[in-house]
Amino acid sequence: MEKSMNTLIESKTVRALFVALVMGASLGGCATIEGAGEDIESAGDAIEDTAEDASN
Numbered sequence: 001m002e003k004s005m006n007t008l009i010e011s012k013t014v015r016a017l018f019v020a021l022v023m024g025a026s027l028g029g030c031a032t033i034e035g036a037g038e039d040i041e042s043a044g045d046a047i048e049d050t051a052e053d054a055s056n
């Protein structure tokens with residue numbers, strides 16, 4: 001019984017570490033997507049400014 005209890009504890013530990021790793025990667029992905037959104041917005045602003053300058 002003690003052997004199966006240690007296996008269960010190790011299994012829970014591995015699962016917890018896996019979940020923590022996935023959550024950390026997810027948060028990192030959010031920052032990357034946010035940065036990409038800011039870059040796209042900046043490019044859009046530059047295009048808009050250029051179009052306004054060309055029409056004047």
